[in-house]
Each structure stands twice: as structure tokens, then as C-alpha cells.
Amino acid sequence: MLTKKLTASLYHFLISLLIVGAFLAFVKFYWYPGHLLAISGVTSILLILVAIDITLGPLMTFVVYKPNKPKLKLDLSIIAALQIAAFSYGMFTIYQGHPLYVVYAVNSFTVATANEIDPNDVSNKQLLKSKLAGPQIAFAKMPKDPKESADILFGAFAGKPDIDKLPQYFEPYDKHLDDIFAKSIDLTKLLDKKDTKQELEKFFSHNGDKGDFAYLPLVGKSKDVIWAFNKKTGKPAGIINIDPYQMAVNN
Structure with missing residues (x-):
């Protein structure tokens, strides 16, 4: 029976590894490419995701699996449901925090994530995108109207979104390289x-x-x-x- 328990657990492990591995590759190369994964603070979430879905799930299968157990299908279904729920929660959390834009404002680049801005508010057509898309570099340009600029500045002091989180002011960064490189x-x-x-x-x-x-x-x-x-x-x-x-x- 030990061999069958190990076999069932191994199959569960391989399936979990395939699914989680594919998601991690998507996260690393599309949502958080290059350096963005290291600076975005989601590494701990990814480690928890791996621990639960690749380690804990197969281990639970090993514990409950008995070939002729009357409620084996129910037990395995519960394990699968718990695993899917944990994976979905982790996936949604990582999605919410993934960078949509890396925005230059004032004198530095900051990350604008999917839970901070709506890309539909972007006025520049070159920067329009889906919330599922990977990151794009942008330049946040202060409006010329003094009152509008003052509203943004004082709004930021009051806890409202600053210019780097206001996509209606985003422009392609390559149009402003001189301004950026000057800093x-x-x-x-x-x-x-x-x-x-x-x-x-x-x-x-x-x-x-x-x-x-x-x-x-x-x-x-x-x-x-x-x-x-x-x-x-x-x-x-x-x-x-x-x-x-x-x-x-x-x-």
C-alpha cells in the first residue's frame, strides 16, 4: 500500500509542479520581468504559494490515500478544492500587485500597480493597455495649468494619489529622455x-x-x-x- 500512496502523491506533486511552474514562469517573465520581481515585495507570497501547492497538497494526498477507502474521492476532492482556493488567492494577490507602469516623476521611477490605477484612464493612446498586461515605462508630466498642478501637489500631501499614480498625465517616456537623463x-x-x-x-x-x-x-x-x-x-x-x-x- 505504501507504494500506491507514494505513486498517488508523486502524481499529485507532478501535476502541481506543472501548474505552479507555468504560473511562476508567467509571473517572472511577463508580469514582473527582470528586476521588478526583486523590488516588488511578492517573493514571500510566491514562496507560500509554492509551499502550499507543491508541498502540502501532495503530502495531504499521501496521508489520506488508501486504494479501497470508501470516501477516497471525497477526500481527494476536498484536498483539490483547498489547493485550488489557495492557488487562486495567491494568484489574485500577485495579479493585484503586478506593475502596469514604471513611471518617471520628478526625479525617480516608481511602480504603478494594477490595484493602484486603471489603465483606461490613460489619455495617451500609445500607453493604453489591459490590466492583465505586463509593465510599460511612462513619464508623468505635470500639467501646465498652475491650479491643476497645485491641486495634484496639495492632494498628494493630503493622502490622495500623486502624479505617478494619475494615468491621465502619463506620456511615452522616450519623448522625455533629456529631462530624465538630466537627473x-x-x-x-x-x-x-x-x-x-x-x-x-x-x-x-x-x-x-x-x-x-x-x-x-x-x-x-x-x-x-x-x-x-x-x-x-x-x-x-x-x-x-x-x-x-x-x-x-x-x-
């Missing part, structure tokens, strides 16, 4: 410190010379990093795992 971080002080110098040199060794890039703060849910952009192409070149605000703290 590039000066790496001089970071190169004077051993630990940050090592991170920078590691990035340069794989991507190019220091002067080839502009360096902007990227503010995440769990940590902040430096986002490097190629000055010639205007495209993201990668992240540097350094807190861009530690210079201000250490000064």
Missing part, C-alpha cells in the same frame, strides 16, 4: 565606497563604460535600486543593486 545620479561618492564600487564595477564589466549610461532611482515596494539607461538607445540596460538614497543618509 542622472552622480556616481562619484558611490565609487569611493568599497561595497558600492564593487557593485558598479560588476555592472560596468557586463554592460559598458560608466559614461554610456544615465543612472536613475527606481523605488520599489521592498527596496530601492539604481536603474541604468543606455544614453544612445534610451533603453534600460539593467539594475545596480545599490540603494540610490544611501548617499543622502551617509552625508
Whole structure:
């Protein structure tokens, strides 16, 4: 009987592994590509999802499985229902928090997630998208009307959404590269410190010379990093795992 219990548990494990693995790949490469997974604070949710669906489900099958048990189908159905419920909850939570836009506003990039904004409010047609879509880079442009700008500013102080969460002001970022790159971080002080110098040199060794890039703060849910952009192409070149605000703290 032990062999049959192990076989049933193994089948359950393989099915769970296939489903969860496919979802994790979708999350990693579509909803949270590249650096966004590391800074979005959803790693713990993913670990819980894996623990429940890949480990706990098959283990419960091993415990209850007996070939001639009268209520075996009911027991397995309950396990499957619990597993599906846990997976659906985790999937919905990850969906709610996935980045729709990575928005440049004032002097840094921030993440605007699916539960923070409605992409249907975007006025620029180039940035229209589904809530199921992956992230897109955008530039939040302050309105020219002084009263409208003041309303946004004072509204943010009062707890209302700031400009980086107001999609009606989003524009394609590549139209504003000069404005963005003008706020590039000066790496001089970071190169004077051993630990940050090592991170920078590691990035340069794989991507190019220091002067080839502009360096902007990227503010995440769990940590902040430096986002490097190629000055010639205007495209993201990668992240540097350094807190861009530690210079201000250490000064």
C-alpha cells in the first residue's frame, strides 16, 4: 500500500509542479520581468504559494490515500478544492500587485500597480493597455495649468494619489529622455565606497563604460535600486543593486 500512496502523491506533486511552474514562469517573465520581481515585495507570497501547492497538497494526498477507502474521492476532492482556493488567492494577490507602469516623476521611477490605477484612464493612446498586461515605462508630466498642478501637489500631501499614480498625465517616456537623463545620479561618492564600487564595477564589466549610461532611482515596494539607461538607445540596460538614497543618509 505504501507504494500506491507514494505513486498517488508523486502524481499529485507532478501535476502541481506543472501548474505552479507555468504560473511562476508567467509571473517572472511577463508580469514582473527582470528586476521588478526583486523590488516588488511578492517573493514571500510566491514562496507560500509554492509551499502550499507543491508541498502540502501532495503530502495531504499521501496521508489520506488508501486504494479501497470508501470516501477516497471525497477526500481527494476536498484536498483539490483547498489547493485550488489557495492557488487562486495567491494568484489574485500577485495579479493585484503586478506593475502596469514604471513611471518617471520628478526625479525617480516608481511602480504603478494594477490595484493602484486603471489603465483606461490613460489619455495617451500609445500607453493604453489591459490590466492583465505586463509593465510599460511612462513619464508623468505635470500639467501646465498652475491650479491643476497645485491641486495634484496639495492632494498628494493630503493622502490622495500623486502624479505617478494619475494615468491621465502619463506620456511615452522616450519623448522625455533629456529631462530624465538630466537627473542622472552622480556616481562619484558611490565609487569611493568599497561595497558600492564593487557593485558598479560588476555592472560596468557586463554592460559598458560608466559614461554610456544615465543612472536613475527606481523605488520599489521592498527596496530601492539604481536603474541604468543606455544614453544612445534610451533603453534600460539593467539594475545596480545599490540603494540610490544611501548617499543622502551617509552625508
